[in-house]
Amino acid sequence: MTQQLELIATAAFGLEAVVSRELKSLGYADQTVEDGRISFQGDAAAICRCNLWLRSAERVLVKLAEFETTDFGELFDRTKDIPWADWIPADGAFPVRGKSIKSQLHSVPDCQRLVKKAIVEKLKLSHGSAWFEETGPEFAVEVALLRDRATISLDTSGVGLHKRGYRKLTGHAPLRETLSAALIQLSYWNADRHLLDPFCGTGTIPIEAALIGKNIAPGLEREFAADSWPIIDPALWKQAREEANDLARRDQELQIIGTDIDKEALSQARYHARQVGMENDIHFQQKAFADTSSPRKYACLITNPPYGERMGEQEEAEALYRQMATVFATLDTWSIYVLTSHPNFEELVEKKAGRRRKLYNGRIACTYFQYPGPRPPRAKTIDKPAEKTDDSASGASE
Incomplete structure (x- = not known):
């Protein structure tokens, strides 16, 4: 064809x-x-x-x-x-x-x-x-x-494209791989910058970031419905996969950390990282969010914290958001990105977002709050949004 x-x-x-x-x-x-x-x-x-x-x-x-x-x-x-x-x-x-x-x-x-x-x-x-x-x-x-x-x-896809194949264990309220990848692409993160997800759960955001950082095609380890269609020459699939393998930067060094208070979720995150060969590229650590700190400068924090959607969980989520005001103040050179459905998020963290984007996590209406940090010195291209082409693509306020 x-x-x-x-x-x-x-x-x-x-x-x-x-x-x-x-x-x-x-x-x-x-x-x-x-x-x-x-x-x-x-x-x-x-x-x-x-x-x-x-x-x-x-x-x-x-x-x-x-x-x-x-x-x-x-x-x-x-x-x-x-x-x-x-x-x-x-x-x-x-x-x-x-x-x-x-x-x-x-x-x-x-x-x-x-x-x-x-x-x-x-x-x-x-x-x-x-x-x-x-x-x-x-x-x-x-x-x-x-x-x-x-x-x-x-x-032509068959199973949805969010099914990369590595997430074989499911934790509480998992974030889809496709949405996780979008959160990263809407940020200022690139492979040369440090990345932290302090509510990493089963590891989807860190793993998607690692795939992006190493330029590994997300569908490389799975098959699609059209793989078996007679109308499509199998040689085209072979060529596409060879191209993807050739373009992968598997030797790219990454600085990605995922932390969470849930020990079982972290165990699943490490398992998922092994499925994509990223166990040495992502450091997972058990840690309460209140203990988040870092001496690093000009890094990125991208996260999907608890929303407090269920009965009895709202107060707990709001307490976490109030802690963010303190933690974020110590990361004053970082670029920070938070996805949540809470309508009063900015009031709780005591800071207006530089940009906001309306998104859906499953059926839950959310806002992606974006706090772009200052440009790093002597590395002016590092804080440029990867592949941004216009305000609508870079997550401008809607």
Whole structure:
């Protein structure tokens, strides 16, 4: 397959600019950015490279059709018009998932059944078969309706891109890998700077930082749905993985520390670091946040502390935030970044953020409070945001 395709990288709310910048760094600058998705042009090789490299995207889709519709009959006919046999072989599995937002065709199950039936009818004609066992590779179909506009696409990723493969143990309230990577990319941290996460939990922020610091593609150790698609030459996947291995800076020295008061969480963090070969690059230590101190200057602190969302936990979380006022005062040359859902965070830490960004941690509405520190002396490029292109991408106040 050599033709250009319409591809979509899906993203959580608030991370569209981050994913857009990642795509541009991969060479895909022809984009349309919308809520929750970035549409761009690319060939089959782009499917491989984007799945391997995108750190903050949720999935990579191939857009097969987009059209206005308020009628089930039209949805069926337009779906049947798609050349499904070009993509789905006779033994292919093609589950259909759907969503509908502010559309007259609001019944998602009905839309899914209709799209499935249309695909079956088209494949009957193309493959000359009356029944499909669906025992082969998976071609997950998505029908998304937004304000009466339908988008029909195929999911090339399979399991979501946040599933890097290293986090095999789950602790309390884990932060998704994709969101963790975004927090780092929205900061002033780079591989030459010191990084601390004082609420590291099972280690996701430090590990994602290590992957970024060593330029290791986050999807390098996993497979994707499109790995087994006959339409994509296996040589393209091989080339993409060889490219990723060649670009990795595995000898890059890092200064990353994760601390937490929870001994069991730290045990899981060390296990996860071993899964990606980072056990010697990240130092995990049991420590209460109140004991946080450092003689280092111009470092970065990036963290996702407890929110106090559950009954009885709010007072404990607020006590931690009040401690931040004292701790942060001792780190007066640091750049500090905190993700929390607490509406009075700035009052509790007694400091207004230089920048704020609205994000979602799962279904929890949060704000990413950013306190950029002073520029380090004699290293003027070190405090420049990595790959920043504009205020929207660098986390400017919204």
